[in-house]
Every structure is written in C-alpha cells, then in structure tokens.
Amino acid sequence: MRVRIAPSPTGDPHVGTAYIGLLNYLFAKQRGGKFVLRIEDTDRTRFVASSEQMIFDALRWTGLDWDEGPDVGGPFGPYRQSERTEIYREYCQRLLDSGHAYRAFETPEELEAERKAQMAVKQPPKYSGASRNYTPEQAAAALAEGKPFTIRLRVPDGDRPAGTASTTFRDELRGDITFDHFNVDDQVLMKSDGFPTYHLANVVDDHLMGITDVIRAEEWISSTPKHVLLYQAFGWDLPRFWHMPLLRNIDKSKISKRKNPVSLIYYRQAGYLPQAMLNFLGLMGGGMAQPSEQEIVSKGLDMKLADIFSLQEMIERFDFNRISLGGPVFDLVKLKWMNGEYLRGLNAEAFFQTLRSTIFSDSYLREIVPLVQTRMEITSQFGDMADFFFKDDVQPAAEVFVPKKRTLPDTLAFAPEMLTVLEAADWQTENIDTSLRALLTAKEWSVKEAFMLLRAILTGKTASPPLLESMVVFGKARSLDRVRRFLEAQKKAVVLAGRK
RNA sequence: GGCGCUAUGGUGUAACUGGUUAACACGUCGCCCUCUCAAGGCGAAGAGUUCGGGUUCGAGCCCCGAUAGCGCUACCA
The missing domain is CATH 3.40.50.620 (HUPs)
Structure with a gap:
C-alpha cells in the first residue's frame, strides 16, 4: 500500500495540501503503507523558488511525516519532477x-x-x-x-x-x-x-x-x-x-485566498497549533465516527470533547468509507474554538513554552527589535510601538487611514489595488517598494499618502517602525491577510452605512 | 453552454441492514459563577432532512424527475 501527495511549488503551502496530506497519511498509517511526498514542479511559469522549502517546513510543522520525498530520499527517487x-x-x-x-x-x-x-x-x-x-x-x-x-x-x-x-x-x-x-x-x-x-x-x-x-x-x-x-x-x-471533497469558503465556493486565509504559514504565524489544525481538518468530510451511546457510557466519555481527537486517535478511528461527499466549509470560527481548546489543555509550562516558541520566539523578537531600538527611550515603550506584531487583527478608524487630501471612497478604491500589487510581490523590502511605487505613480498617489494608508491598515496607527521592514518581518501571509480583512471590514461598513 | 460531482439547522457532522418527538459539536441568545473579559456550569431558539412525485404499514435513508450549488472545460496543477 503506497500513497502520495504531490504539491506544486507555486506559492505558499496550502491548507488543502495539509488536508489531502492528512488523509493520505491516515490511509498509509492505517494499512501499514508508505506515505510519499513528491514535488510537482513542471510548470516553469508558475514556479516559485522559495516555495518548495516552505512546503517542507509547513508540512513538517503539521507533524505529517513522509516516508519518502525529495529531502529524505527513498528507493523510487528522484521525487522532484524537474529531475525526471x-x-x-x-x-x-x-x-x-x-x-x-x-x-x-x-x-x-x-x-x-x-x-x-x-x-x-x-x-x-x-x-x-x-x-x-x-x-x-x-x-x-x-x-x-x-x-x-x-x-x-x-x-x-x-x-x-x-x-x-x-x-x-x-x-x-x-x-x-x-x-x-x-x-x-x-x-x-x-x-x-x-x-x-x-x-x-x-x-x-x-x-x-x-x-x-x-x-x-x-x-x-x-x-x-x-x-x-x-x-x-x-x-x-x-x-x-x-x-x-473540496474545502470551501463560507459561500461554498472552492476555498481561495480571496475569502479565507489558505496559507499554512499564516496559520502557523498567527498562532494556531498544528494538532488543532489537523484535528479540525479531520472533521472536514466526516470520516471520524462519533462515539456511540454505548461507548460514551462504557468509556465515560465527555460529549463536550466529541470533536476533539489526536492524530493517533484519527489513525485508529478514521473511516474512509464514511466520508461524506458534500464540500465542507472551512469554518475559521470553529477552528479558533478548537485551537483554544488545545491551548487550555496545555499545562502552565507547556503553554509558556508554546508562547516562547511561536509568537514570542527569539527569532521573531530578534527581527523586530532592530526596528524599534532607535525609537525608544525606555524599554516599556516596546509594547506601544510593536503591538501590531503580536495582534490577531487591527482595524483602524476612517480618521486614521484616509489621507488628508483623499476621500473615503477614493481610499477604498485604491486599497484593493495595493493588495493586488502586494500579492504579486516577492517579499523583500526593495521589491515591495518598487512595485508599490510603480502603482502609486500610475494612480497619482503620493508616496506619503500610500505608505500612510498601508501603515494604517497593517499597524492600525499613523506612526510605526519602518513600514516595509515591518511587513517583511510580519510576513507576507499575515500582511496580506490583514489587508484583506481590512477590505472586508470596510465593505461591511459601507453596506451598513448604506442601510441607514 | 457542455460534462461531472454533490445536496440533513448559520457551520461541521450523526442517525445500525428504511422503524416513534432527526442527535452531537461550533456559533447565536439567556441565566449562574465573577472586579472585567474569557473559561466553566445550566438552559433556549434554530432543520422535518433542496423541491416534486413514487415504492412501503412506515423514507433523511430505496426509485424517478426537477432545482440549486460546486468542480472541470489551459502548452496550471
């Protein structure tokens, strides 16, 4: 019994890859088979050099270990299609x-x-x-x-x-x-x-x-x-x-970055735990039989935990023949609840270590610190200055994000264009800078205005550490998510205002 | 448009080979606890199973038809 996942290195590693990966992994573990990772990099036009490593890292993060692959080798290599x-x-x-x-x-x-x-x-x-x-x-x-x-x-x-x-x-x-x-x-x-x-x-x-x-x-x-x-x-x-079945957005369309964070990098950086992610993914499409009444009684199970199960439990219980075929909505609300459930389940030390290895990791802090050092007089100002690096969301008020000489509709028309440009940008300061500048000259926005708008969207404030450097540290996945959420919130605000 | 897949509360799923008032979790609302917010506890609302036929004593489960949603329709995967 041999199964495989075959992601393409065309961008950020996708939750869909983790979903199909989980299924393949469970299948292999249940039947004593091998789980293979193959990189399908045959499309030169969409190839993204950094993508392959990100796929390895993200998949490793989930805990779905593969038996054979480009990085671990195996008897059927090479496992990278460009080498075949x-x-x-x-x-x-x-x-x-x-x-x-x-x-x-x-x-x-x-x-x-x-x-x-x-x-x-x-x-x-x-x-x-x-x-x-x-x-x-x-x-x-x-x-x-x-x-x-x-x-x-x-x-x-x-x-x-x-x-x-x-x-x-x-x-x-x-x-x-x-x-x-x-x-x-x-x-x-x-x-x-x-x-x-x-x-x-x-x-x-x-x-x-x-x-x-x-x-x-x-x-x-x-x-x-x-x-x-x-x-x-x-x-x-x-x-x-x-x-x-295909994972879906809330509107039932195939899951897409426009309507949902789909990058595994995002979930990792935003502070989701891999166990919670896998558990949640295991819920998608059924497969996990709910314990029967007998089982609840005999094992003294808590129905509150009906949806909570470890990878090992999934291997033991997941049943491929009972997968339901309707496309499941990837519901962030329940994922968040589930992640909270896992966080609460940690003992104090483990929770501390989790924070230290994720949002407060040395590597993250090391990247942030040089951006604020010259701007501080006493260290306790760090919180005010760098808060946006540690937040789930910031939503600036219109007074904050609309430049003085612009109107709200103007600004809301321009912002999506920035998003498009940012999506296409290679995530380094110079690249972001040049593509942003190209856009704003074309649209006749001043550098000051455009950067101020972006700053407001990403940090929620009009003053912040250097914007481009901050964006690089904060990461592409989360930065884009923040812009998308901003746009979404503004869209709702406009609808609401229209009703009045 | 063509082809294919799918269809149970707002969301994810349950309902043994058709068998009583369709279950669980998330979310929502209320109450309790409480300095606050969560968490936790208790409770409530919310679907009659997309719709229409049929088979049957009996259908969410079987059959037929419709509708809707989704996917594919690339020198992308």
Missing part, C-alpha cells in the same frame, strides 16, 4: 511509437483563437485536432521545418460523435463514473518547452513509484479519464482512485 524529465521523454516516446499520442503543431495563439470561435457559437471549447489527422509525411515535414510542437494524447474515437466510445472508472467513494470520449479533450502531455504536463508526469510517476491508491481532491475527477487512458495506453494496472 528524461523519464517522461522516454515514456512519451513510447506513446508516440504506439500511436497513443501525436505531435501537435498549433501555436498557443491558434488554439486561443479556435477556443474563442467555439465559445462565440456556444460550442464546447475543444481541440479540433488538425495535427491529429496529419499523415506521417505531413508530421515529418512540420517537424523538419523546426516548428515547435506539443505532444497530445490521442483519445480513442475522441473525434467521433458522442456515444461512440467512453471510459468508466471506479471512484472508491462514489462508484462508477463514466465519461464519453466526445467530452475528453486530446490532452497536452508534453509542452513545447519539453516539460510534461501534470497528467503525464503524474501517471508515469504514480506507476513508477508504485502508488496503489490515489487520494486527491475532487477537482481531479474530470481529468481522471485522461489518466485512465494513459494507464491503459502504457498497459499498466490502475491504482484505486479516492476523490475527496
């Missing part, structure tokens, strides 16, 4: 040789135009497959011309009318799911830059790494037929597929 390109090339060639794949010479522009045309006449966008039907001579000619190409999967009878062919696979939680080949696009397997797409790399690696059970999020159901087709083309046995 030769392997994909080889397997892709096999597909080419056997006719299960073909070279496609359309440019991205042509594909885009085709898609638009199809959308315009309300047709489902689908690759029309000009290259699919090239004669060997035509293909050879295009290749000789040196035209860039991708390699696509030839979906059997995919170009025939609906009802001609279909693929059925078993989802362990839902039963059989069928897709008509008419609705399965000829997926790109190898990009023109020579890197594989997720679909190819994932199937090849899962096979080569001996993965027996693919436990992943529901969003993959639609592409599973492509994966099944690939397994079949290679003549490989299928793994079992378990598609887990």
